[in-house]
Amino acid sequence: xxxxxxxxxxxxxxxQARTGPRQTWAALPWLVRTAVVWSAxxxxxxxxxxxLGRVATLLAPLAVALxxxxxxAALLDPVLRGLRRLRVPAALAALLSILLLLGVLVxxxxxxxxxxxxxxxxxxxxxxxxxxxxxxFVTATLPVTEAQLxxxxxxxxxxxxxxxxxxxxxxxxxxxxxxxLLALVLLFFLLKDGRSMWQWMLRRMTGPNREVTAExxxxxxxxxxxxxxxxxxxxxxxxxxxxLALVLLxxxxxLPLALITFFGGFVPIVGATVAGAVAVLVALAAKxxxxxxxxxxxxxxxxxxxxxxLEPLVMKRQVxxxxxxxxxxxxxxxxxAGIAGAFVSVPIAAVxxxxxxxxxxxxxxxxxAEAATDTPPPAPA
Numbered sequence: 001x002x003x004x005x006x007x008x009x010x011x012x013x014x015x016q017a018r019t020g021p022r023q024t025w026a027a028l029p030w031l032v033r034t035a036v037v038w039s040a041x042x043x044x045x046x047x048x049x050x051x052l053g054r055v056a057t058l059l060a061p062l063a064v065a066l067x068x069x070x071x072x073a074a075l076l077d078p079v080l081r082g083l084r085r086l087r088v089p090a091a092l093a094a095l096l097s098i099l100l101l102l103g104v105l106v107x108x109x110x111x112x113x114x115x116x117x118x119x120x121x122x123x124x125x126x127x128x129x130x131x132x133x134x135x136x137f138v139t140a141t142l143p144v145t146e147a148q149l150x151x152x153x154x155x156x157x158x159x160x161x162x163x164x165x166x167x168x169x170x171x172x173x174x175x176x177x178x179x180x181l182l183a184l185v186l187l188f189f190l191l192k193d194g195r196s197m198w199q200w201m202l203r204r205m206t207g208p209n210r211e212v213t214a215e216x217x218x219x220x221x222x223x224x225x226x227x228x229x230x231x232x233x234x235x236x237x238x239x240x241x242x243x244l245a246l247v248l249l250x251x252x253x254x255l256p257l258a259l260i261t262f263f264g265g266f267v268p269i270v271g272a273t274v275a276g277a278v279a280v281l282v283a284l285a286a287k288x289x290x291x292x293x294x295x296x297x298x299x300x301x302x303x304x305x306x307x308x309x310l311e312p313l314v315m316k317r318q319v320x321x322x323x324x325x326x327x328x329x330x331x332x333x334x335x336x337a338g339i340a341g342a343f344v345s346v347p348i349a350a351v352x353x354x355x356x357x358x359x360x361x362x363x364x365x366x367x368x369a370e371a372a373t374d375t376p377p378p379a380p381a
Contacts, residue, residue: 053336060337065179067344069186073194074225075232076101080191094191098184112259129285179340212362216355223354227347230314235265237310238272238302242279245298249291251283267342268326272303321350 056063076097083093139146202214243258251257257279264271276299284292321329326346333345 056336060341061175061179062182064337064340064344065182065186067348068179068183068340069190070224071228071344071347072101072183072187073190074221075228076187076191077221077225078229090192094188097191098188112255131281133284134281176340208366212359215362216358219358220351220355224347224351227350230311231266231268231347233314234306234310235262238262238265238306241302241305242276242299245295245302246279246283249283249294249298250287251279251291251295252286253282257282267330268346269323270327270330270342272306276300276303321346321353325349 079097079100080093083096084090088096135146198217202210202217205213239258239262242261243254246254246257257275260278261272261275264275276296279299280292280296283295326349329345329349330342333341333343333348335341337344
């Protein structure tokens with residue numbers, strides 16, 4: 001038997017080389033081992049999120065178009081199913097659903113424009129007056145000079161994007177128009193062939209993966225439909241409540257402010273806050289601080305009714321997210337795709353949460369069933 005210089009055989013030397021790193025790792029304190037493992041996991045997760053963010057930024061118009069398509073398809077799904085029950089062909093039912101959507105949007109837009117076109121210019125003036133009064137109030141009550149406040153506003157403005165860029169504005173308009181056209185075309189095909197495409201994909205799966213995918217798809221689609229319809233209902237109720245308060249208090253431009261509130265309702269928490277701030281500024285400029293405080297009280301009351309009564313009643317618990325999660329998701333969507341990202345980020349997060357939760361529950365049920373099957377029968381007495 002051949003031995004090396006320290007009296008060990010080559011096999012023993014190779015075994016020592018293999019087990020050496022393990023012994024060294026085991027010799028480290030448990031706190032150090034835990035910190036190393038968690039640090040490595042954190043680095044991998046951050047790198048993955050960075051790459052995902054880069055891809056999402058590059059494909060933001062396409063991603064937004066797909067998200068808007070799914071949102072509108074879930075919203076129009078009851079109309080499509082009603083037409084299909086009347087034996088309307090799939091292509092014609094999809095086309096009629098889209099025409100109904102466009103008719104409602106164009107009709108409401110034309111009505112609001114005819115009633116308030118002359119008031120939108122006044123809205124800008126009222127906001128300017130409200131901002132000036134707010135500035136005078138801040139400089140009179142806080143130890144801040146007008147020069148310091150102007151410098152802070154310039155820094156905020158430059159941080160939000162600076163001045164107007166004609167080339168960038170034209171590119172943004174082109175991207176929005178292209179995304180809208182793509183969303184309409186995809187919406188037609190999704191309404192027409194969505195169910196058959198989903199069944200085709202399920203047929204390509206076998207075993208338990210097919211069952212869990214089918215269940216997760218049903219839950220995700222139901223969540224998206226409930227979110228889209230519930231959000232529209234809540235936004236309409238918020239707009240009517242705040243618009244009625246503005247009319248009763250004699251605040252001008254009540255209809256445009258109610259319209260802003262309606263569209264702001266599609267961005268949870270952030271949209272309602274911004275719309276309420278605009279209403280308060282207009283009331284401050286037009287009627288003074290007393291009316292502005294009353295409008296603020298009305299906005300807070302409507303939002304409290306929404307959060308504590310309407311949202312649990314309309315949305316149910318299956319599509320509710322924690323406010324902290326909503327704020328983070330809206331901020332991330334805004335950074336990736338601007339206003340459109342803020343609109344679609346929350347439904348994407350709600351559907352993702354419900355799908356992941358469904359998959360996890362399915363795995364737990366399967367694990368419990370396997371454990372019950374493997375349990376040996378009790379021994380006879």
